Amino acid sequence: IDRNAVVEYLKTKSHVPHNAAEFIGDMLDAVSNGLFDKKTDDLCKLIGKAPMSVKDYMHKNADEFKPE
Secondary structure, three states: OOHHHHHHHHHHHOOOOHHHHHHHHHHHHHHHOOOOOOOOOHHHHHHOOOOOOHHHHHHHOHHHHOOO
């Protein structure tokens, strides 16, 4: 994913505040650089159940992500 394209899109074509768009860009960089590649069971312990994958969440909530 092109970080700059995502940030520019969010800043110009969405209602995302500019600082939030930059934060999302930073998160994309972090993921691309492998900073979130370690798996733990911390979230499961915290919420008391297995977390939903991003893929499953996107499928379950697809209508929320459709352009208007």
